[in-house]
Amino acid sequence: MDRTQTAPAFLQEFFSKHLFVPLHGWAFVGALLGTLLVAGLLFFLLSALPPLARRRLMKTLAFVAGLFYAVEFFWPEKGNPLTGYLIPLGTFLRVMGCFAIGLGLISLCTVHGKAVGRRSEGWINSAAFFAAFFAIVVFGFWQQYGKQPVHPGAYTFAGGMFHILFIGMYNSLEPTMFSILAFFITSAAYRAFRVKSAEASLMLGAAFIVMLGQVPVGMILTSWIPPDSGFAFFRLEKLANWILTGVSSAAFRGILFGTVIGNLALSLRTWLSLEKGAYFDKPL
Amino acid sequence: MKHADPFMAVLLPLLSGLILVNILRARRGSDLFIRKIPGIDAIGEAVGRATEMGRPILFSIGLGGIDIVTLLAFEVVAHVTRLAARYRNRVIVPVVDPVAIPVLEEIEREAFASEHRPEGFNADDIRFLSDSQFAYAAGVVGIMHREQVATNFFFGIFAAESLILAETGQHVGAVQVAGTPSALQVPFFIVTCDYTVIGEEYYATTAYISREPVLLGSLVGQDWGKLVLLVLAVVGTLLTTLGAALPTLKPVADVFVKWIGGG
Amino acid sequence: MKHAELIATWTGAVCTLAILSVLYRENRFYRFFEHVFIGLAAGYGLFVAWRDMLWGEWWKPLAHEGKWYLIIPALVALLYYTVYSKKHAWMSRVLIVTLFGLGAGMAFQGFAAQAGPQISSSFKPLWGNGLTPMQILNNLVFMITLVCVLTYFFFAFKQDRALVRQPAKVGRWLLMIAFGATFGSTVMARFSLFIDRMQFLLGEWLHLLK
């Protein structure tokens, strides 16, 4: 179970002994420069590829990438040649994911930068965006790496500002946005739950029973049915529970069986480059 | 489950085989039927409505990014954008995952170009809002109000924010079409949207729109796959019942259930 | 910063009211705090990505422990940014298609983890000793629901056959019951959130609650 107990994967020991070795001093700088050089070379080669080869390259990469997880899964746990690579690959992907944040920041800064630059309508809001963004970044790093408070529980200036920005503002904005659902669920129920058709009525009926079965006020309605009699099933809380655990869970299982197969089919098509559509058929 | 147990080692290749065989069959050109899915039929009509009103379209791909479920949403974005480009309208796509930005930019640019209106593409319509669920929701609510969108599409993975988005759409009077495999959010889309594509219907969207043989074949394969699961459930239930009723049959039932439960 | 807690409570109250104001209608107050929210989320995301991820898993091993090869994920990630060059934009696609491939490969494991336990736990006996009539009824309802709902999701089998059409119709009805029940059972959770907010406003901020 422990990751240290997993046997090294195929060639993993070789890599960690001979290739991916921590280096220091000039060797480190040399390795970095070497990697940059190789990367530059690869980039040059890549940009020289003719369109047909580009497509073939993509198909191959997608296939190999998918093959990795497929083989890892179908090969038995004992002596699995790939399991050892799961953790390094996970780290690799997460680090890559972090570097993609820049794409989002560029997008946000272009849109809001334009608004502030042109003083277009609502530019004040865009300025507020920048102020909030820089404030939490600056105070975040400052309180993390700057002077620490003398007494536990006390705040430095940066710590206090971060507290105001994060606990005061962010931690209020987020749950309040979430809590708007209480209003929207009410107005949606009022507007949509009308006895118009068989389907709408069934949905309304089930929602009605479950809602009543959840609060004391609703339970009183049927509390005259003795809980140990044969009719106890019709007590609202029991009936509500039965709909949820009997019908509802079976229906959701049916949906799940459908979606997992749909997902499997879409994955197979993507993996084998059989998928048709805008992103795959576009000329390169 | 970390690795395939004996049952999965049989079931998964079987299901994959059924899907692939049917894709090959469809490629050779057998005539394939597909039932009506009203939610997908409504896409064109919803785009048309926005154009009549002269207001933009908003397309939310949910909380996903570069994953298989959202991949399908990208295809629907492409379809909607092509229709919108034809009618000289535009499609605003707010996103959660920054990696989706390059994908969507290419898709929209391509869609406008294919309708001979490359100048209609505006990179600012692909809007990264936030990778935080509710900051994203707050941003989409703002966009819906300020742009007075006439049509909303919700295709992809959704969580609790589904109702925030779709109910706001109701408030601004938009026509709404939703599709999601996130089963728990379907009820909220049903009560707020004009059309809702439920569960696996979502995975049928591209096949339904494009009538591409590969996709239609895959859909037939999926049906066979569901049939396999259905038969498994019925046979398993019957065996369990027989095992419970007749003690002599119990060992047989137990072996079967144990095999399926992962040995 | 002596009064950090107090200021945090007051700014928290202002932020809460600003977001709630959108219920009346979209207004300047909401718009301003919507942008503040997005700014804070972006900044906090950047800060957390560094503190919880990049610092420990990337920068420290790279710069302090000499693990030079960690420069590779950063270089690969640069391919994302080719999207800003018309000529090289297609390279971002090489990366993204590979990621889709990885996602596709995970589908097998995902299928097994999601559907595996659900298949075997669907076998519920419909008869036998020790089963109460209620349990038998429950198991029967379960089976019928599962079969009908699965039938509803058949796309390519022609529905002009009663064998498919009738169960599919019942399946859709059962789905509606399930959706109604889910809706009803979510109400309480959603109100819990708002009650929590009101307890903050009335209690922590205005000190009106005991």
Next chain:
Amino acid sequence: MLEWTIRLQTIDRRIIYGLVIGLIVLALLWDFPLPQAVSPEAQSLYETIESLPKNKLVVIAADWGAATRGECAPLTAAVVTHLFRNKRPFAIIGFAAQGPELTTAIVQKQAKEFGAKYGKDWCNWGYKVSIDSTLLSLAESIRRTIPQDVEGTKLDDVPLMKRVKGIDDVGLLVEFTGSGTLEAFLRRLPRSVKIAQGCTAVVGPEQYPYIDSGQLCGLLVGMKGAAEYEHLLGIRAQGTAAMRPQSLAHLLIIVLIILGNLGMYAAAKQGRDLKRKGEAAT
């Protein structure tokens, strides 16, 4: 009259929102009594703790964070009150990053009231990353899995842990969660450890089958669960206080649905009447 009834199908949403806010503020400020039924699942958790042998340890698994605090905090508080009141020592463990920290805050607040001490009456094992592997090794050896508590004290030096040798000395584990983490506990822990759960209303329905199968010895679902448990303990805390606005909110939705349908019915009736009149005139 009919005109008025017809209007009921198009009540402005701002009026509805005003009613929601008004009712909830009213119910929070005005402490009116409400009848409280107790579900058998809550009753059974209460009885399990009552009948727990004195030398057994209780483990609280805090698998929740700020997002589900609204429901998980009152649930945790109610069970902690019961443990303190009966002087049952307990340990906190968490498989969600913020869980143990948030739970500690609840426990510390109550410890003052009950005069309980850290180390003697409770201790904190802290946040653990991988749930399956942690539980698996916990079942083999508590000390090897958790060498020290969050304060860095060796487990052998924590007074209450002295009596606890291994997993057999754990009598009950209560998990609090907003997600589907229960199965790992059922899979990895020996049957000698009784398992109970407090969960949010959203995941509640998925947990009932485990009550039927006897794998769970008790279940508290959402605010309702907290209110039920407080009722059993004879206290009125956060759960009971939240049931007032919850009840009114549910009632409001039900009344609104009925009004909407009345309005629709009236409109349909008017339509029919007009049609009939029109036919008569021609």
